[in-house]
Amino acid sequence: MIALGSDHAGFGLKEKIKQYLEKKGLEIKDYGCFSEESVDYPDYAEKVARAVSSNEAEKGILICGTGIGMSIAANKVSGIRAAVCWDEKSAEMSRRHNDANILCIGARLIDQELALKIVDIWLSTDFDGGRHVKRVKKINAITYE
Numbered sequence: 458m459i460a461l462g463s464d465h466a467g468f469g470l471k472e473k474i475k476q477y478l479e480k481k482g483l484e485i486k487d488y489g490c491f492s493e494e495s496v497d498y499p500d501y502a503e504k505v506a507r508a509v510s511s512n513e514a515e516k517g518i519l520i521c522g523t524g525i526g527m528s529i530a531a532n533k534v535s536g537i538r539a540a541v542c543w544d545e546k547s548a549e550m551s552r553r554h555n556d557a558n559i560l561c562i563g564a565r566l567i568d569q570e571l572a573l574k575i576v577d578i579w580l581s582t583d584f585d586g587g588r589h590v591k592r593v594k595k596i597n598a599i600t601y602e
């Protein structure tokens with residue numbers, strides 16, 4: 458299952474991504490928000506990040522105005538590697554080298570067509586493993602004081 462979340466700035470793009478993934482037959486769960494009424498992005502970042510960190514969801518996609526607030530908030534949850542991606546290459550590399558488990562997109566910065574390409578590449582690219590395994594393990598070992 459793919460967990461989806463957004464704030465008001467990302468709501469429209471989240472709906473597009475949801476339709477797109479459902480059409481492809483993927484199982485998704487929408488953690489909100491559910492309208493363009495103003496909300497606070499950390500609330501939705503936390504819901505999706507906890508779903509991924511508990512393995513309820515395999516991966517997550519979070520959308521806000523820039524993707525930045527969502528990534529900062531999601532990365533507070535243990536085991537989360539949330540990456541803001543803005544083009545095909547950043548989407549590919551965040552999976553291959555960082556094993557990113559949450560994709561963050563800025564709905565106010567990129568158009569919908571590019572966003573759907575990013576989603577496709579991000580979901581279909583595997584982690585390279587190899588020399589990157591020990592680096593990702595080191596990320597996971599960092600603790601908050």
Ligand code: RB5
Nearest residue numbers: 466521522523525526527
């Ligand atoms: C909302 O105005 C905006 O601040 C939010 O969507 C996001 O871009 C934060 O990082």
